[in-house]
Amino acid sequence: MAPHPLIDYVNAARERGISSEEIVQSLVGAGWHTHDIMGIMLDHATKTQSEELGINHDLVGSENIITIRNASKSYGKDIKALDNVDLVVKRGSITALLGPNGAGKTTLIRLMTTLLVPDTGTVIVAGHDAGRDPKALRKSIGLAGQYAAVDESLTGRENLILVGRLYHMSAKAATDRAEELLVKFDLTDAADRLTKTYSGGMRRRLDLAASLVAKPIVLFLDEPTTGLDPRSRFMLWQTIRELVEQGTTVLLTTQYMEEADQLAHYIFVIDHGHIIAEGTGDELKRRVGGDILELRTLEHDSARHIAEVISKYGLDDPRIDEATGTVTMSVDGGASILVSVVRDLDAEGLNILDIILRRPSLDDVFMKLTGHGAIESEDNN
Amino acid sequence: MNQTLSDILVMTKRNLTKYKRIPQLLVFSTIQPVMFLLLFTYVFGGAIKTGTTNYIFYLLPGILVQTVLFGAMQTGIGLVDDVSKGMIERFRSLPMARSAVLAGRTISDMIRNVFVIFLMVAVGYIIGFRIEHGWFNFMGAVLIMLAFGFAFSWVSATIGLAVKTPETAQVAGLIWVFPLAFGSSIFVPIESMSKGIRVFAEHNPITYVVDTVRGLLLGTPIGNNLWYSLIWITAIMIVFVPLAINRYRKIS
Numbered sequence: 001m002a003p004h005p006l007i008d009y010v011n012a013a014r015e016r017g018i019s020s021e022e023i024v025q026s027l028v029g030a031g032w033h034t035h036d037i038m039g040i041m042l043d044h045a046t047k048t049q050s051e052e053l054g055i056n057h058d059l060v061g062s063e064n065i066i067t068i069r070n071a072s073k074s075y076g077k078d079i080k081a082l083d084n085v086d087l088v089v090k091r092g093s094i095t096a097l098l099g100p101n102g103a104g105k106t107t108l109i110r111l112m113t114t115l116l117v118p119d120t121g122t123v124i125v126a127g128h129d130a131g132r133d134p135k136a137l138r139k140s141i142g143l144a145g146q147y148a149a150v151d152e153s154l155t156g157r158e159n160l161i162l163v164g165r166l167y168h169m170s171a172k173a174a175t176d177r178a179e180e181l182l183v184k185f186d187l188t189d190a191a192d193r194l195t196k197t198y199s200g201g202m203r204r205r206l207d208l209a210a211s212l213v214a215k216p217i218v219l220f221l222d223e224p225t226t227g228l229d230p231r232s233r234f235m236l237w238q239t240i241r242e243l244v245e246q247g248t249t250v251l252l253t254t255q256y257m258e259e260a261d262q263l264a265h266y267i268f269v270i271d272h273g274h275i276i277a278e279g280t281g282d283e284l285k286r287r288v289g290g291d292i293l294e295l296r297t298l299e300h301d302s303a304r305h306i307a308e309v310i311s312k313y314g315l316d317d318p319r320i321d322e323a324t325g326t327v328t329m330s331v332d333g334g335a336s337i338l339v340s341v342v343r344d345l346d347a348e349g350l351n352i353l354d355i356i357l358r359r360p361s362l363d364d365v366f367m368k369l370t371g372h373g374a375i376e377s378e379d380n381n
Numbered sequence: 382m383n384q385t386l387s388d389i390l391v392m393t394k395r396n397l398t399k400y401k402r403i404p405q406l407l408v409f410s411t412i413q414p415v416m417f418l419l420l421f422t423y424v425f426g427g428a429i430k431t432g433t434t435n436y437i438f439y440l441l442p443g444i445l446v447q448t449v450l451f452g453a454m455q456t457g458i459g460l461v462d463d464v465s466k467g468m469i470e471r472f473r474s475l476p477m478a479r480s481a482v483l484a485g486r487t488i489s490d491m492i493r494n495v496f497v498i499f500l501m502v503a504v505g506y507i508i509g510f511r512i513e514h515g516w517f518n519f520m521g522a523v524l525i526m527l528a529f530g531f532a533f534s535w536v537s538a539t540i541g542l543a544v545k546t547p548e549t550a551q552v553a554g555l556i557w558v559f560p561l562a563f564g565s566s567i568f569v570p571i572e573s574m575s576k577g578i579r580v581f582a583e584h585n586p587i588t589y590v591v592d593t594v595r596g597l598l599l600g601t602p603i604g605n606n607l608w609y610s611l612i613w614i615t616a617i618m619i620v621f622v623p624l625a626i627n628r629y630r631k632i633s
Contacts, residue, residue, distance in 0.1 A: 114474070143474040149470060153398060153402050162391065163471070168387065
């Protein structure tokens with residue numbers, strides 16, 4: 001990376017014997033955000049500079065913005081929410097934690113946002129160790145939790161100013177930033193109304209705006225699109241992509257395969273407190289291999305019989321979804337297989353409603369990796 | 382330290398905005414004590430021998446303390462409300478002082494008490510109460526009550542953070558507030574109580590506070606009541622401030 005003019009300024013000031021803390025203060029006074037300064041330092045700082053600013057120097061210039069090593073967390077004696085999790089997130093990426101309810105996604109987010117302390121292991125976000133310097137870590141992040149956290153007896157504008165003030169912005173800076181975000185999130189008309197009059201979508205937007213007040217280096221979104229209509233979901237995806245273009249790293253959790261596939265550059269698949277797979281959407285799909293043959297039965301009872309008949313064409317054993325009467329199987333060899341399958345089923349006198357050959361989805365990946373669909377383990381929660 | 386103060390101030394202002402938006406909330410919190418005031422003055426008062434010429438003079442200081450005590454329950458309810466709406470989670474993810482959420486809540490509840498006390502005294506004036514021993518004494522009584530209410534706010538915060546819903550916080554609050562309020566000198570002189578209850582009432586912190594406030598407002602002897610009140614207030618804070626903060630840290 002090219003040296004940044006700020007670094008020259010910092011070096012010059014240091015030569016005059018000014019401490020790093022004072023330098024940061026004067027930069028803030030000149031209108032810089034602490035987060036911008038930290039971000040630039042993370043790219044360029046020398047060993048002494050990073051030590052004085054409480055940044056882990058190994059991470060300077062590194063492209064890893066989040067590093068988790070051997071993190072475990074149990075609730076009580078029996079419930080192991082996370083078991084020895086390792087995870088690295090690249091700077092400037094959209095990374096998704098994908099898994100069913102109760103898989104451990106939220107627990108992982110809570111470790112990275114200092115809301116929970118792990119039983120073992122280390123969590124480093126934006127150069128700050130969650131255990132050693134949680135407050136510095138919190139300065140660098142924004143969090144939008146599963147439920148829109150808005151104060152109902154305040155207006156939308158007041159909610160944003162409140163958050164700004166709690167990030168220790170001046171009254172004026174907080175007010176200006178609130179206005180900026182209200183415009184960005186299309187809330188100007190409702191800005192001075194109490195938020196208890198807001199619709200669900202508006203609350204979500206305000207909540208997301210609140211998580212962006214301090215221009216975080218890393219933004220955490222816990223199931224950001226749960227409960228949103230398709231249009232709002234699409235708009236939120238756009239917003240997330242824009243943020244990442246501007247240099248923010250976004251880590252989000254989702255139960256939707258499609259969402260992870262569409263939005264994320266990199267995906268961690270989580271189940272029962274373990275990371276069971278990771279990679280890009282395409283890489284994960286490739287792990288399934290071949291194409292997916294999907295048959296829908298006319299009568300659900302015949303699914304098992306159909307599975308037996310077609311199994312000889314598969315790369316693996318056919319999987320039966322009893323609830324929908326669907327049989328799926330990985331196959332190789334393209335469309336010619338369709339002909340053979342239909343002929344064999346006809347010979348056995350088995351009727352089917354529908355037969356398709358398609359590229360594997362992340363649902364298939366999940367099925368392949370865990371032996372159960374993503375929805376099935378929901379009742380574990 | 383400066384930032385901690387600023388955080389506390391911001392949180393206090395945030396909590397008080399609610400009362401600015403819905404002033405009825407302040408009025409509502411005085412309805413119950415006003416009912417107690419009227420009920421005891423006009424229904425039970427005639428049967429209670431207090432030694433004062435007019436029962437309202439005996440009762441009002443007690444009702445003021447009771448109002449502050451019941452008001453302390455709001456601290457816990459307000460906190461659970463913030464927990465259940467996800468506000469606490471947001472606050473905990475911000476680089477603000479961790480003590481500011483609790484301090485902001487207890488301080489704003491204390492400021493609310495100032496309004497409520499003055500409202501109650503105004504109602505007392507309508508039905509015959511008068512401040513006869515000077516504003517200096519009156520202000521002293523107000524200060525003692527505010528300190529007492531502040532201390533109990535921390536008890537309430539500890540309970541509030543231990544339960545899951547505002548409704549549970551309400552019930553969990555009443556369980557300890559009721560026996561404390563009625564086993565004290567709020568409504569009747571403790572000499573008239575049966576022996577077991579009397580022993581409880583004599584050592585009840587509320588009795589000390591009520592008798593101190595009564596002494597200041599009516600000119601009756603205060604004795605050691607002021608000192609015992611201050612000791613209780615300090616002791617409650619020493620135990621419950623750390624307990625509440627510890628609970629807050631462990632919310633998950």
